[in-house]
Amino acid sequence: MTSRYYFYLSYGHSVRLRADDRPDTDHWAGRLFTELSAEVAKLTGAEPSTPVGYYDDLVRPMSDWKAELTGVLSSTDVFVALYSPGYFNKSWPLRERASFTGRFDGEADAERFVLPVLWVPWPRWEREAERAAALRLGAGIPEYAEEGLQAMVRLAMYRRQYRTVVTRMAREIVTAAAAAPRPGREAVAIDEVEVEPTDSTDIQFTVGVLAPSRAERPGGRAAAPYGSSPRSWNPYRGVQKFPIAEYVANVAERLGQPARIADRATDLLRLAEGAALVLIDPWLAGTTGGKERLRELAGRLPDWATVLLVADHSDPQYVARGARLYESVAATLTAAGVAQSRITLIVDIGRLVDRLPSIIDNACTVYRKNAPVFLPKGADSVLPRISGGEGSPDA
Known part of the structure; x- marks a missing residue:
């Protein structure tokens, strides 16, 4: 009741x-x-x-x-x-x-x-x-x-x-x-509910997801964490029933950032449209074509995007195989040009809950500092220069 x-x-x-x-x-x-x-x-x-x-x-x-x-x-x-x-x-x-x-x-x-x-x-x-x-x-x-x-x-x-x-x-x-x-x-x-904040500083926040569906999971991998699509993936199913991508998007919205989830190849093209946090299941590396999908992501990943590898250390399969797959994912991404400093491993639900607000805030801060600035339509693409006085090289 x-x-x-x-x-x-x-x-x-x-x-x-x-x-x-x-x-x-x-x-x-x-x-x-x-x-x-x-x-x-x-x-x-x-x-x-x-x-x-x-x-x-x-x-x-x-x-x-x-x-x-x-x-x-x-x-x-x-x-x-x-x-x-x-x-x-x-x-x-x-x-x-x-x-x-x-x-x-x-x-x-x-x-x-x-x-x-x-x-x-x-x-x-x-x-x-x-x-x-x-x-x-x-x-x-x-x-x-x-x-x-x-x-x-x-x-x-x-x-x-x-x-x-x-x-x-x-x-x-x-x-x-x-x-x-x-x-x-x-x-x-x-x-x-649709509302329009006044003088909003909100930026679009995209939660990307790379995880196998239940049908795509590696041989021998338990089916429980997976669903019909990558966005259904829930590595902490033993604790709660809510998909992790939905949870991350919820936290971003509470912090004032309009959020969306991208879990298809075509959707991942939109990572460059705002701040981005990509959630990756290490078990993806064990699927057919998984490493190719990781390399493809690395090629599309904007410089300001953050990568979060998410696993559950209490999962019996994590020690047996999951930890090695994490190393494989990290190696594949870094070899494809993603800096190690942009990759974080989370293996505990409590740690995720504690750190997620600061991870999201940092992703937005990095975006604001590094995203390209687009001039208004019709603006002069040549930026003005400050010239020196008489006798200077620019005079």
Whole structure:
């Protein structure tokens, strides 16, 4: 049975700089969630073990984020939006909000169950309607309008004002939840929501997959990790049922990058259209034509693409043969011109979960630094030169 939540907390995720990093936005949003949950539980008399709220840090690793959050948003009474410049510049939080509000008849009806919060201030002349809506929560508290709630949760000097705002939030949530329709409509599937972030810095992120299908797997290889196509490949099937390419694409989208999956030869031509991360099953090297496919990939791989060889060290076949195939894949790629520094081996699901955000962020950073710059149509292809004064060689 699906739990019923009083509120869902939505915010724009930060970018991780290291694999073990938990950025400020994520940390302080989690702190607010914990304290707001305690306040709502106190007002409603909920048992300590009963969850009264939800935010996406509670989604189980390696699960289908989109499906799970769509279910949560369908069973949530109030949508708490932590507004910031990053909230409006990323498609993921806007899709969460659109998924929730799609349950109601029109904008006015939906607004009754959306609680906007000024998390990080932005210039008053931008998104004036959203700013005005978020400011109502902090009426009479000038620090809220000047600093935003994130600064207030961080700084001890604002502790009293912060507690006042959190109490107001809890009361508004409980009041709105009492009027929420039950049973409510299903939320719009996040996959079906289309929103356009403002001033977006999003780039296209392609998740390439090179893995055998179940029919193509090497002789003696277990069938369980494979499906009808490469994108069905799941090396950690013993832990969860979600294909790894879908999981990587989900994480990229939560970090603000529109993502797509390429698992066919024709699709892999699109790796050069944006940031790219290619997932390779080492067992591909043991298939008929597998090494040729690897050499073909190396010829198409843009300079900024990252290669991730993924295996499971707990797989009985990894020690027996999989480790040697990893070495074969790495040797084939490097011989074809792919630098060893661009190839990473992951053999543990926990390590993948921990490192993936930083791997994706790094892939996007490398793309921005190394991707070719295309001049606008009609622009002069000859770049201007700074000439010296009289007597210089260019004068």
